[in-house]
Amino acid sequence: MRLSDQVRFNTLVFQRYGVRTFLLLLAVGIGVASVILLTSLGEGARRYVDQEFSSLGNRLLVVLPGRKETTGGAPPIYGTVPRDLTLEDANALLRIPGVNAIAPVIAGTTTVARESRSREVITIGTTAGFFVVRKLDVGKGKILPPRADSEALAVCVLGVKLQRELFGAAPSIGQWVRVGDRRMRVIGILEERGESLGLDLRDMIIIPVRTAEQLFNSPGLFRIIIDLNVNTSIVDTEKRIRSIIRQRHEGEDDVTLVSQDAMLAAFGNILTTLTLAIGAISAISLLVAGILIMNISLISVSQRREEIGLLKAIGASSRQVRQLFMGESLLLISLGSITGIAFAFGSIFVASVLWPNFPLAPPVWAVPAAVGIALLAGLLFSIYPANRAAGLDPVLAMRGLQQ
Amino acid sequence: MIVLDSVNKTYQVGGTPLHALDNVTLSIETGEYLSVMGPSGSGKSTLLNMIGLLDHPDSGSYLFNGVATETLPEQELARLRGENIGFIFQAFHLINRLTAFENIELPMVLAGEPVKSRRSSVRQVLDMVGLGDRADHKPNQLSGGQLQRVAIARALVMHPKLLLADEPTGNLDSVSGKEVIEVLEQLNREGITLILVTHDRHIGKRANRRIRMVDGKIEKDERQGKGVKAERGERGDHAPV
Ligand SMILES: Nc1ncnc2c1ncn2[C@@H]1O[C@H](COP(=O)(O)OP(=O)(O)OP(=O)(O)O)[C@@H](O)[C@H]1O
Numbered sequence: 001m002r003l004s005d006q007v008r009f010n011t012l013v014f015q016r017y018g019v020r021t022f023l024l025l026l027a028v029g030i031g032v033a034s035v036i037l038l039t040s041l042g043e044g045a046r047r048y049v050d051q052e053f054s055s056l057g058n059r060l061l062v063v064l065p066g067r068k069e070t071t072g073g074a075p076p077i078y079g080t081v082p083r084d085l086t087l088e089d090a091n092a093l094l095r096i097p098g099v100n101a102i103a104p105v106i107a108g109t110t111t112v113a114r115e116s117r118s119r120e121v122i123t124i125g126t127t128a129g130f131f132v133v134r135k136l137d138v139g140k141g142k143i144l145p146p147r148a149d150s151e152a153l154a155v156c157v158l159g160v161k162l163q164r165e166l167f168g169a170a171p172s173i174g175q176w177v178r179v180g181d182r183r184m185r186v187i188g189i190l191e192e193r194g195e196s197l198g199l200d201l202r203d204m205i206i207i208p209v210r211t212a213e214q215l216f217n218s219p220g221l222f223r224i225i226i227d228l229n230v231n232t233s234i235v236d237t238e239k240r241i242r243s244i245i246r247q248r249h250e251g252e253d254d255v256t257l258v259s260q261d262a263m264l265a266a267f268g269n270i271l272t273t274l275t276l277a278i279g280a281i282s283a284i285s286l287l288v289a290g291i292l293i294m295n296i297s298l299i300s301v302s303q304r305r306e307e308i309g310l311l312k313a314i315g316a317s318s319r320q321v322r323q324l325f326m327g328e329s330l331l332l333i334s335l336g337s338i339t340g341i342a343f344a345f346g347s348i349f350v351a352s353v354l355w356p357n358f359p360l361a362p363p364v365w366a367v368p369a370a371v372g373i374a375l376l377a378g379l380l381f382s383i384y385p386a387n388r389a390a391g392l393d394p395v396l397a398m399r400g401l402q403q
Numbered sequence: 404m405i406v407l408d409s410v411n412k413t414y415q416v417g418g419t420p421l422h423a424l425d426n427v428t429l430s431i432e433t434g435e436y437l438s439v440m441g442p443s444g445s446g447k448s449t450l451l452n453m454i455g456l457l458d459h460p461d462s463g464s465y466l467f468n469g470v471a472t473e474t475l476p477e478q479e480l481a482r483l484r485g486e487n488i489g490f491i492f493q494a495f496h497l498i499n500r501l502t503a504f505e506n507i508e509l510p511m512v513l514a515g516e517p518v519k520s521r522r523s524s525v526r527q528v529l530d531m532v533g534l535g536d537r538a539d540h541k542p543n544q545l546s547g548g549q550l551q552r553v554a555i556a557r558a559l560v561m562h563p564k565l566l567l568a569d570e571p572t573g574n575l576d577s578v579s580g581k582e583v584i585e586v587l588e589q590l591n592r593e594g595i596t597l598i599l600v601t602h603d604r605h606i607g608k609r610a611n612r613r614i615r616m617v618d619g620k621i622e623k624d625e626r627q628g629k630g631v632k633a634e635r636g637e638r639g640d641h642a643p644v
């Protein structure tokens with residue numbers, strides 16, 4: 001039997017059993033579409049993170065105190081710290097060629113208060129370099145002055161939300177606020193921007209690093225963020241950092257270096273795994289579609305028993321009958337897959353219009369995997385009904401008898 | 404063309420064996436016109452299905468065109484059936500979603516014949532059964548006699564050497580029954596071997612060779628009026644009483 005004839009034969013069956021065919025198409029289509037759409041969500045999240053990192057637009061290297069053997073993982077927030085990383089260490093790293101800016105960071109939470117209003121917020125002790133490294137700017141006033149890397153100035157830059165909470169509509173630049181047990185003058189308000197890398201830039205306060213040292217009573221830096229020029233080799237720079245730290249730390253380079261690439265890779269890994277898991281879960285719907293196809297095929301085989309007997313009487317072998325029924329399932333699944341793909345991409349298009357910021361897109365493997373699983377499920381679940389059809393005794397089948 | 408030797412087919416019905424075919428020995432030459440008659444349940448259809456390679460004997464041998472069929476694989480049997488044997492059934496067995504043309508075309512489609520040769524062959528057999536103008540009719544748009552003629556056309560489209568008709572007139576009125584028989588006899592005159600199972604005495608008598616079956620045995624086998632006692636017991640039945 002020729003392929004074109006078989007397809008035509010199957011198509012006529014589909015026409016004859018229109019409702020049944022429509023429902024099966026729907027089941028397969030929903031399965032395929034759900035795999036594509038759900039994995040698109042995971043992939044979209046991965047791309048979103050990617051996009052966020054690269055919106056920083058530069059090449060970052062983070063120096064963390066303490067040696068950590070694993071590379072790439074999330075930076076340890078509290079670890080066993082053998083030797084503090086100090087502001088002097090940070091300033092020494094500025095000598096390395098290719099370093100564009102350096103931001104030593106001390107982080108903690110403090111209570112910021114003005115008159116009767118107070119608020120517990122994330123407090124970053126840093127230098128002017130922080131604004132370069134994080135591509136931050138002020139909407140009003142000024143950023144930290146260059147002297148902030150050596151002097152404990154009593155100045156601060158507020159996030160917009162914090163400023164609004166403390167001052168309302170009142171002018172804030174040049175005013176005093178209480179930060180912990182100190183008084184500081186507000187010199188700038190950060191420009192309006194949402195979260196960046198998990199930090200709510202709207203609800204925080206930035207103060208000079210020396211001031212933070214005193215405030216938190218600790219000379220240890222939380223981390224040093226280094227912004228490299230575009231053409232600088234990360235590997236060479238890492239070597240130079242280690243050699244400088246070794247000189248300063250009595251022969252031990254007890255720091256962990258995390259590059260932006262490594263962080264990105266770590267996030268990427270997590271989200272890719274997540275996407276795969278989501279994909280696997282949604283593939284269950286394809287399995288369900290497969291079982292549905294098996295049931296309906298079994299019904300179809302018993303309804304068309306007389307026809308099968310006749311086909312055998314006029315020259316069809318068991319193998320041809322099997323092929324005819326398997327082909328019917330596979331054709332149905334192919335059509336269902338096309339429907340599902342069309343629906344999924346249509347939905348993705350609509351979503352991209354509604355939420356242009358979220359880069360919803362299926363991972364490259366989603367479509368082939370969805371269709372592959374659908375075909376595999378169809379193949380597996382149609383073997384049994386097709387074998388039933390192939391095994392029918394033509395004499396009994398034509399009498400319409402059960403065997 | 405057909406040589407059956409001591410063919411048996413037994414069904415177990417409620418514990419007791421039922422001999423649908425009981426040691427049937429029969430040979431049929433190419434071009435013969437043979438009618439099979441006998442009471443209901445005597446094994447006529449079973450015999451026909453056996454000859455048509457749709458059923459397998461429990462024991463005995465069957466040579467079709469000199470080929471021993473017992474050992475042939477299923478696929479080979481299907482091919483032999485498709486190429487050499489045309490079936491016509493009492494219940495027509497046409498596929499309702501297909502037109503007359505498509506029903507007739509089906510054996511050629513299964514055999515993988517090209518579209519062009521299919522078209523001319525189907526046209527030819529449609530004309531032969533006098534339904535040239537009904538090619539695009541669906542079965543539910545045709546009368547009983549027309550349906551059976553479509554079935555005959557389908558049986559003929561592969562140019563088989565053997566035509567097996569199991570009560571082809573059983574569902575037809577006498578006029579259309581007669582038409583159908585005339586078509587079949589015309590085919591026999593053109594050289595096709597025709598085996599006809601019927602309950603109709605008048606139709607049965609028209610055949611040159613007439614077989615009467617009772618309880619799975621061939622009771623009578625006569626040619627052109629001269630009665631010839633059945634050959635049963637001729638082989639392997641020499642045991643002394
Ligand atoms: N699958 C089966 N299982 C059990 N018994 C069967 C089966 N097929 C046929 N028989 C029995 O075998 C015998 C012969 O059946 P067959 O169909 O050949 O009769 P027939 O001569 O064609 O009868 P009719 O004139 O009614 O068509 C019958 O007694 C029938 O009941």
Ligand SMILES: [Mg+2]
Binds near residue numbers: 447448449
């Ligand atoms: Mg019968």
